[in-house]
Amino acid sequence: MKETLEKIKAAAMAELSSADADIEQIRVRYLGKKGELTAVLRGMGQLTPEERPVVGQLANEVRAAIEAAITEKSKELKEKALNDRLVRERLDVTMPGKAPRMGHQHPLTAAQREMENIFIGMGFEIAEGPEVEYDYYNFQALNIPENHPARDTQDTFYITDNILLRSQTSPVQVRVMEHKKPPIRVISPGRVYRSDALDATHSPLFHQMEGLVVDKGITMSDLKGTLETFARKMFGESTEIRFSPHHFPYTEPSAEVDVSCFVCGGKGCRVCKGEGWIEILGAGMVHPFVLSNCGIDPEVYSGFAFGMGLERVTMTSYVIDDIRLFYENDERFLKQF
Numbered sequence: 481m482k483e484t485l486e487k488i489k490a491a492a493m494a495e496l497s498s499a500d501a502d503i504e505q506i507r508v509r510y511l512g513k514k515g516e517l518t519a520v521l522r523g524m525g526q527l528t529p530e531e532r533p534v535v536g537q538l539a540n541e542v543r544a545a546i547e548a549a550i551t552e553k554s555k556e557l558k559e560k561a562l563n564d565r566l567v568r569e570r571l572d573v574t575m576p577g578k579a580p581r582m583g584h585q586h587p588l589t590a591a592q593r594e595m596e597n598i599f600i601g602m603g604f605e606i607a608e609g610p611e612v613e614y615d616y617y618n619f620q621a622l623n624i625p626e627n628h629p630a631r632d633t634q635d636t637f638y639i640t641d642n643i644l645l646r647s648q649t650s651p652v653q654v655r656v657m658e659h660k661k662p663p664i665r666v667i668s669p670g671r672v673y674r675s676d677a678l679d680a681t682h683s684p685l686f687h688q689m690e691g692l693v694v695d696k697g698i699t700m701s702d703l704k705g706t707l708e709t710f711a712r713k714m715f716g717e718s719t720e721i722r723f724s725p726h727h728f729p730y731t732e733p734s735a736e737v738d739v740s741c742f743v744c745g746g747k748g749c750r751v752c753k754g755e756g757w758i759e760i761l762g763a764g765m766v767h768p769f770v771l772s773n774c775g776i777d778p779e780v781y782s783g784f785a786f787g788m789g790l791e792r793v794t795m796t797s798y799v800i801d802d803i804r805l806f807y808e809n810d811e812r813f814l815k816q817f
């Protein structure tokens with residue numbers, strides 16, 4: 481019986497020393513109710529009274545030794561697990577980080593901000609107006625009565641008979657003049673809508689930037705100086721501007737304004753389509769009817785106004801040949817700016 485106990489002890493110790501998990505199973509097998517050691521103790525009845533205490537003591541020693549080995553082993557395994565985890569989860573602070581991808585302004589926004597800053601530098605303020613507008617502001621107050629042919633050139637989205645999506649930023653001129661008396665110096669960038677089919681140069685939604693200056697003694701030369709300063713800051717110091725006669729119902733006289741091509745300097749190239757000049761805006765002296773519609777006396781005050789297409793200016797300065805690129809949000813395009 482002593483031998484059996486020694487064997488059990490040796491076997492348990494050997495198993496424990498090589499165990500790397502699940503020592504609970506070993507404990508049950510040796511020390512559990514149906515375990516090997518328990519079986520031996522049950523057989524003690526067959527021993528002589530002299531042998532019994534000796535074997536009993538040995539059995540207790542064996543049990544104590546196995547228990548101690550189990551405790552020891554489980555401590556060891558726990559430590560090992562912790563160390564393994566520490567090694568596995570070690571942070572190498574010298575590893576290069578994962579840099580988050582940085583977004584940036586859309587090219588249209590960037591161009592708009594650049595244009596705004598140029599005008600702010602000349603003392604202009606920024607005015608806003610609604611995109612859902614009354615016919616009155618979009619047309620009538622601007623001297624474009626019903627049945628006026630100018631309405632045909634701007635295919636307008638109507639919501640009701642007298643409410644529409646503004647087809648130009650010019651109605652902001654009227655809204656500003658209604659609320660603010662001269663001196664007025666504002667620009668107003670924003671979205672405009674026309675029911676045009678989408679193609680390389682047209683979009684039913686696009687952006688304009690309106691400008692308006694009203695004060696005593698404002699003349700056409702103020703308009704020219706302002707636009708020349710803008711063009712040189714926007715397209716380069718050697719840029720020239722060119723006025724040609726035009727017609728807008730809300731300005732008199734009216735002009736179409738071109739800038740000399742900043743790529744070829746006026747010789748003619750792909751960007752200016754061989755012209756040497758690029759048309760960027762419409763402008764003129766605010767029509768006396770428009771001033772009086774807004775409660776400003778045209779005998780005392782005069783003003784100039786202009787309106788340019790933001791896409792137009794941006795496409796020109798970045799040499800982009802398809803307006804749809806602005807709205808498709810294709811990263812391959814956007815990443816280039």
Ligand code: DAH
Nearest residue numbers: 648731762763764785786787
């Ligand atoms: N509203 C015109 C357009 O959409 C642009 C324009 C022309 C604005 C002359 C003006 C202006 O303020 O004076 O084509």
